[in-house]
Amino acid sequence: MRRHPRATLITAGALALVLFGGIAVAAGSAVGAPATASVAVKTPIPTPTPTQTGRPAPAAAPAASIVRMCSVAELAADSRLGSFQAQVRNAATGEVLYDRGGDTASRAASVMKVLTSAAALSVLGPDYRATTTVVAGSEPGSVVLVGGGDITLSRTPSGDESAYAGAAHLDELAAQVQAAWDANPANPPLTKLVLDSSMFGGAEWQPSWDSKELWDGYMPPITALQVDGDRDNPYNNTSSRSEDPIGRAGEAFADELGGVSIERGTAPAGAATLGSVQSQPVSTLIQQSLIVSDNAIAEMLGRLVAVESGSGNSFESIQAGMLTGLADYGIDTTGIVAVDGSGLSDDNAIPPSYLTQLFMKINAREGNLGVIFDGLPVAGQSGSLSYSDRFTGDSAIADGSVFAKTGWIDTGYTLSGVIHAADGTPLTFAIYALDDVDDSAKTAIDALTAGFYSCGNTLSNL
Structure with missing residues (x-):
């Protein structure tokens, strides 16, 4: 009882109620109730189970705000x-x-x-490559060097690395052309090289550029045919550029072919391809x-x-x-x-x-x-x-x-x-x-x- 006093009081009350009820029933039986009277038995009505309602979930704690006090x-x-x-x-x-x-x-x-x-x-x-090609010219003994926009094409010997690592080389292209030309016994000797830079049009120098960028070695004229970014020194990132990148490329290729004249023009439609080289990919x-x-x-x-x-x-x-x-x-x-x-x-x-x-x-x-x-x-x-x-x-x-x-x-x-x-x-x-x-x-x-x-x-x- 000392440990559970409230539970003890409830139990005692219930016991008293049972005893009192029993005395009352006994008294009723002794006072005038017929012996044969039947007692109606009521079916107890089940107590509905109370609906369980959970406690509401606590609201999420607000995220701690960032204190931005670091000043520059x-x-x-x-x-x-x-x-x-x-x-x-x-x-x-x-x-x-x-x-x-x-x-x-x-x-x-x-x-x-x-x-x-x-x-x-x-x-x-990322995989696009600019292609420089050589095709047969419209005149006997002529070929056309067609610029494909590759300014990294190099006049340095194959095996050397120019300012542009992995660049294509003119000597490789010339070897392809010579092999293809010699493979046809009907071809006369190569005597003329035509330079086609028509892929790019308009001015070669943006009017708002300072011309010192040319002499200081940071920018060439923009042409679809040139070699080594038109550098005087093809191995240096910074090197003076010329005012005629197409001519410089033509002279370098003519040296590889040997003993040919040079002129400007465009490739004839449908001309046979004699050789091609490609730049590094765009990536x-x-x-x-x-x-x-x-x-x-x-x-x-x-x-x-x-x-x-x-x-x-x-x-x-x-x-x-x-x-x-x-x-x-x-x-x-x-x-x-x-x-x-x-x-x-x-x-x-x-x-x-x-x-x-x-x-x-x-x-x-x-x-x-x-x-x-x-x-x-x-x-x-x-x-x-x-x-x-x-x-x-x-x-x-x-x-x-x-x-x-x-x-x-x-x-x-x-x-x-x-x-x-x-x-x-x-x-x-x-x-x-x-x-x-x-x-x-x-x-x-x-x-x-x-x-x-x-x-x-x-x-x-x-």
Whole structure:
């Protein structure tokens, strides 16, 4: 009872009730009830089982909000950034973490090569190869060298690597032609070489380009027939170019054939093919273009995109071809202006917000876009981000974690790509330092990028 006092009281009460009921029944039997009276027995009505109602499930606890108090305001205020624009996104969620003029389309310098590469992967595909052919000419003893847009075709001996690793070689093409020509006893000796560069049309030099880019060794005239990107030294990435890339290619091929005259023209319709060689696939060309910012390959790809998309074969056709290729990625292309494929022109324009969205897809390796990621320079490790003036000092904290395309023209420096931030967050970013800037802008850009790296998903927009 001491352990269960309430249960003891209930039991005693029940026992008393039973005893009282028994006495009452006995008394009733003794007082006048007939002995033969029957007692009606009622069937008990079952008590309904109460409906079980569970406790309501507790509401899910609200997700902890992210406190974004990591500021890069001091880094972004660096006067070396000139007219500054930037945007940063969380690549996993798409959330914009930082924005300064992100929707304003401006010149992006060589970051334009990323858009050219994306368009080429869409229109041409990663396996497309540009083909240079030789066909029989319309006159006896003549052959026609037909340019297929391969600016990497090399005049170096087979077995040598030019500035473009894996490029096709003219001596290999000449050997095919000579073998095919000699196989027909009816052929007279080879006496004439005709050069056909009609695959590309219009001006060979974009009017907005500074001609010093030719002499400084960064850009050739754009023709469908040329060798080694028209370099004076075919082995060097940076080497002066000529004003007649078609003529240089013709002379190199004539030397391989031996004792032939040279003239310009077009191949006759239906002419028999005597030989052909092909460039590296687009996937390789993109990586060769991005890693050292090669202008010639970018222009080659931009013009081939225009031709294959049906928009035309001149500089004026690049815009339509580019937008056709970019349409497949489902990102609003409003504001994009593409007058060339390399980004050398001040007239190009890309909103930083377009780049941060495109790099989300590149980082996720959507479709064939992983090709672009694999070709990006890496801070402190490869390409144009491994040079001695990039990601030095305090900025070296981001070495190995920034995968981005560099850009430089006289009126601006840019950087755009992917950051694997210190907290594990993947970020996409674009930084433009425009107008009154000099080479020191690169240091300011790298410091700001390192700031984004350190902040990660706690980056403040203040």
